[in-house]
Amino acid sequence: MTEPGPTEWTAGASDPTHGVGPHPRPWPDDPRYDRELLADGDRRNVVDAYRYWTREAIVADIDARRHPFHVAIENFAHDANIGTVVRTANAFAAQAVHIVGRRRWNRRGAMVTDRYQHIEHHESVAALLTWAHQHGLAVVAVDNTPGSVPLETADLPRECVLLFGQEGPGVSPDAQARADLTVSIAQFGSTRSINAGVAAGIAMHAWIRRHADLSRAW
Numbered sequence: 001m002t003e004p005g006p007t008e009w010t011a012g013a014s015d016p017t018h019g020v021g022p023h024p025r026p027w028p029d030d031p032r033y034d035r036e037l038l039a040d041g042d043r044r045n046v047v048d049a050y051r052y053w054t055r056e057a058i059v060a061d062i063d064a065r066r067h068p069f070h071v072a073i074e075n076f077a078h079d080a081n082i083g084t085v086v087r088t089a090n091a092f093a094a095q096a097v098h099i100v101g102r103r104r105w106n107r108r109g110a111m112v113t114d115r116y117q118h119i120e121h122h123e124s125v126a127a128l129l130t131w132a133h134q135h136g137l138a139v140v141a142v143d144n145t146p147g148s149v150p151l152e153t154a155d156l157p158r159e160c161v162l163l164f165g166q167e168g169p170g171v172s173p174d175a176q177a178r179a180d181l182t183v184s185i186a187q188f189g190s191t192r193s194i195n196a197g198v199a200a201g202i203a204m205h206a207w208i209r210r211h212a213d214l215s216r217a218w
């Protein structure tokens, strides 16, 4: 079944310079390929290695080599950064993204990457922390609050949840109090903080620099 919805084709279907057109014959004889994409072309926002693959095949392939870090973001006030966080988590093959608080979030910034990313929901920070510890994951709060240690020199745990706060309140006091570690990103200007989506990208990349096998990157 052809998967992409209209938003995955934003740069797309009517733009022959984006993606690839119909696959030349003979077609590959492999169940990972989607026959409709082979026939019509593949304009989705996926890396070349996944051209013409079904969504299910792409998710299964990433699942086989996901990294053991998770990302969580508090969503008690409809944070507009969650889409960006999901997209970056997809790019770095995070195990899962956890939305804490409201179930609804603004998918615009995700650019449809949420279709290839496991996303879970937790009612509260306490529920997230319980789940994380049951799964042997250290909870690393990311915020520039008192007691935080510099991300730049911290030894990030390999199996962990990176927990981000939202614009305004930041990481909730409960999360800070119960996290195993809080890390801050060094700043040098006048602003109190950076955008949560940007902070998430920096922290995820710090994990990548510390733990990922770079020979397996695209």
Ligand SMILES: C[S@@+](CC[C@H](N)C(=O)[O-])C[C@H]1O[C@@H](n2cnc3c(N)ncnc32)[C@H](O)[C@@H]1O
Binding pocket: 142, 143, 144, 163, 164, 165, 166, 167, 168, 169, 170, 171, 183, 184, 185, 186, 187, 192, 193, 194, 195, 196, 197, 199, 200
């Ligand atoms: C805009 S900030 C929250 C407000 C911030 N605590 C303040 O005092 O203004 C939103 C989220 O982005 C992340 N963040 C922003 N700047 C950061 C920094 N310098 N270090 C670590 N995390 C940061 C944190 O997860 C934070 O909860």
